[in-house]
Amino acid sequence: MATDSWAQAVDEQEAAAESIGSLQIKDKPEENGTVQNAAESTSAAVKPETEAESKPTDDDDKDDKAAQSLLNKLIRNNLVNTTNQVEVLQKDPNSPLYSVKSFEELRLKPQLLQGVYAMGFNRPSKIQETALPMMLAEPPQNLIAQSQSGTGKTAAFVLAMLSHVDPNNKYPQCLCVSPTYELALQTGKVIEQMGKYYPEVQLVYAIRGNKLQRGMKLQEQIVIGTPGTMLDWCSKFKFIDPKKIKVFVLDEADVMIATQGHQDQSIRIQRMLPKNCQMLLFSATFEETVWNFAQRIVPDPNIIKLKREEETLDTIKQYYVLCNCKEEKFQALCNIYGAITIAQAMIFCHTRKTAGWLAGELSRENHQVALLSGEMQVEQRAAVIERFRDGKEKVLVTTNVCARGIDVEQVSVVINFDLPVDKDGNPDNETYLHRIGRTGRFGKRGLAINMVDSKMSMNILNRIQEHFNKKIERLDTDDLDEIEKIAS
Numbered sequence: 001m002a003t004d005s006w007a008q009a010v011d012e013q014e015a016a017a018e019s020i021g022s023l024q025i026k027d028k029p030e031e032n033g034t035v036q037n038a039a040e041s042t043s044a045a046v047k048p049e050t051e052a053e054s055k056p057t058d059d060d061d062k063d064d065k066a067a068q069s070l071l072n073k074l075i076r077n078n079l080v081n082t083t084n085q086v087e088v089l090q091k092d093p094n095s096p097l098y099s100v101k102s103f104e105e106l107r108l109k110p111q112l113l114q115g116v117y118a119m120g121f122n123r124p125s126k127i128q129e130t131a132l133p134m135m136l137a138e139p140p141q142n143l144i145a146q147s148q149s150g151t152g153k154t155a156a157f158v159l160a161m162l163s164h165v166d167p168n169n170k171y172p173q174c175l176c177v178s179p180t181y182e183l184a185l186q187t188g189k190v191i192e193q194m195g196k197y198y199p200e201v202q203l204v205y206a207i208r209g210n211k212l213q214r215g216m217k218l219q220e221q222i223v224i225g226t227p228g229t230m231l232d233w234c235s236k237f238k239f240i241d242p243k244k245i246k247v248f249v250l251d252e253a254d255v256m257i258a259t260q261g262h263q264d265q266s267i268r269i270q271r272m273l274p275k276n277c278q279m280l281l282f283s284a285t286f287e288e289t290v291w292n293f294a295q296r297i298v299p300d301p302n303i304i305k306l307k308r309e310e311e312t313l314d315t316i317k318q319y320y321v322l323c324n325c326k327e328e329k330f331q332a333l334c335n336i337y338g339a340i341t342i343a344q345a346m347i348f349c350h351t352r353k354t355a356g357w358l359a360g361e362l363s364r365e366n367h368q369v370a371l372l373s374g375e376m377q378v379e380q381r382a383a384v385i386e387r388f389r390d391g392k393e394k395v396l397v398t399t400n401v402c403a404r405g406i407d408v409e410q411v412s413v414v415i416n417f418d419l420p421v422d423k424d425g426n427p428d429n430e431t432y433l434h435r436i437g438r439t440g441r442f443g444k445r446g447l448a449i450n451m452v453d454s455k456m457s458m459n460i461l462n463r464i465q466e467h468f469n470k471k472i473e474r475l476d477t478d479d480l481d482e483i484e485k486i487a488s
């Protein structure tokens with residue numbers, strides 16, 4: 001029965017969320033709340049929608065960079081390969097620029113090479129080809145590196161830290177600061193994996209909730225944590241002697257500067273470090289504020305940038321459907337599903353209430369639906385996306401905010417149940433492109449269907465057409481023959 005399948009889907013989502021949540025995140029210290037029950041969030045979302053509730057809430061609008069970054073890490077299981085060239089700006093343009101095509105060329109310690117191969121890495125990623133020789137050079141060189149999430153930055157600096165520590169010295173030699181506890185844990189996991197065959201090197205987390213006895217000195221060679229606690233451990237509690245630090249890594253600089261106080265704390269840590277300490281800074285984006293911050297943290301840097309692969313609408317067939325209300329939009333959707341075979345689709349709604357309602361309606365029509373909703377914890381969202389990626393559900397209904405920045409490459413059909421708009425109600429062209437666009441490399445053909453239910457949304461659609469200079473054709477969903485044609 002339809003309701004049963006909905007309930008079953010919720011149960012399965014919950015179970016999947018729990019299994020992911022149990023990885024590391026559940027035993028977080030008191031500063032973070034408990035993992036929320038996915039069933040609660042989904043059932044809350046299928047309550048009938050009222051006019052007042054249909055407005056996006058502050059929560060819906062919250063663009064939590066740290067959560068987004070964590071989500072991407074949790075769902076990603078391989079490298080994002082780009083065909084773009086790495087841009088390098090050397091501190092000393094006359095010094096030779098090395099780039100490696102294999103890990104052997106780096107002359108790593110055998111235990112580390114073993115760790116790298118055990119992780120399934122066959123060869124360095126694009127950014128690692130240049131960043132690794134620079135980071136492993138003698139004397140050490142400072143580096144600012146920017147490339148999109150998933151291109152191998154974390155693996156690169158983890159390898160650099162592990163290479164530089166002396167396991168015989170039982171005191172901290174590398175500090176790595178991350179914007180949040182959860183992100184620090186993810187990096188810690190990479191250190192543990194890569195250092196699997198190098199057990200003499202130990203790691204400790206400088207995070208709130210990890211209370212140490214006053215007066216003690218850390219013996220672990222690598223400390224990873226958030227800026228506030230790291231600063232306290234270096235200055236107030238003196239668990240770490242900053243003068244003995246050889247490598248300082250600042251990860252996710254763009255996320256870091258979005259958090260009040262993190263910039264100052266990071267700069268204060270950096271000032272305590274010796275002049276010859278290697279400073280490394282990583283960021284997925286490079287707007288002016290990040291750049292200014294980077295220059296304060298990293299003196300005399302080498303700079304590596306890897307451009308993001310551009311998305312285009314060239315291989316996408318775009319249509320719009322005229323409707324009067326959300327029920328008509330739902331009917332149009334059913335007609336489309338009745339006429340063509342859709343392997344997997346993502347459906348975007350403006351509010352979580354609409355998303356919840358639509359997921360409920362679709363499930364009543366016996367569709368296997370996954371719902372990504374704003375009140376779910378990041379780990380639960382990652383679990384839902386993973387199940388969808390594995391094909392366990394065929395339809396993913398989500399709000400815009402939830403799915404920002406998420407790549408589900410195999411989805412060839414995207415339905416904008418509501419058109420993407422920004423806070424002021426203007427067309428959000430960037431989100432439109434990201435939702436339906438494809439990179440040249442993944443140049444698979446796709447289909448995008450936009451639901452238009454008012455003069456206002458028609459106006460938005462027109463402005464999107466103008467912006468991209470691409471015609472969006474009208475589709476009559478009462479005409480089965482016409483719908484069939486769009487699939488050919």
Ligand SMILES: Nc1ncnc2c1ncn2[C@@H]1O[C@H](COP(=O)(O)OP(=O)(O)OP(=O)(O)O)[C@@H](O)[C@H]1O
Pocket residue numbers: 069072073076077078079080119120121122123124125128147148149150151152153154155156284
């Ligand atoms: N040389 C490599 N070969 C194969 N896989 C790799 C390689 N380097 C990294 N990976 C894998 O690719 C994925 C992304 O790598 P990594 O986390 O280092 O990227 P990142 O740029 O730091 O992304 P993020 O900012 O999201 O953490 C991970 O699953 C990682 O294990």
